[in-house]
Structures are given as C-alpha cells and as structure tokens.
Amino acid sequence: MKANICDMIRSSQTETKYGADVIIVEGIFVLYSKQLIDLMDMKLFVDEEDDIRLARRCTYLCTILITLHTLIYIYICSKERYC
8 A cells, every 4th residue: 555654645556566585574563463464474572571671661752752842842932932
C-alpha cells in the first residue's frame, strides 16, 4: 500500500519490491499478526531485564519531555509579551 506522508492519506495502489534477502521487522506488536508471522522464515525475540527496559524507556521519555519543554518555551511562553 502506498502512503502519501505529507497529506497523511493512503492509496489503494500497491507496489511490490523485490531483491531483499533479509528484511528486519521490529516493534512491540510485530508477532501479534498471524499473517505476518506466517510470512517469516525465522523469528527472533529479544528479551531483557525489566529494570533495563524501564531505564531505557525513562531515558527516552525524559528526552521527549525536555524537547517539548523547549518547544513550548520557544513557541508559546516567549510570545506572552505580545498579549
């Protein structure tokens, strides 16, 4: 299925790509779909300790919060003087 990222719409046209010997698919729900699982020749599940997962998630979320805080200041708070 083709998607126009700029307009956020999907087209009913499909485009088949050939030539890849290995395709890596990752994500939290990648093993949820039976159709996708049936297409895979090999499946690998990497598990890690809960505390490591939590630490990585916290680092990721802190980065997002810092970025959001900066953007809010730049685009919203700094414009207060115009009100």
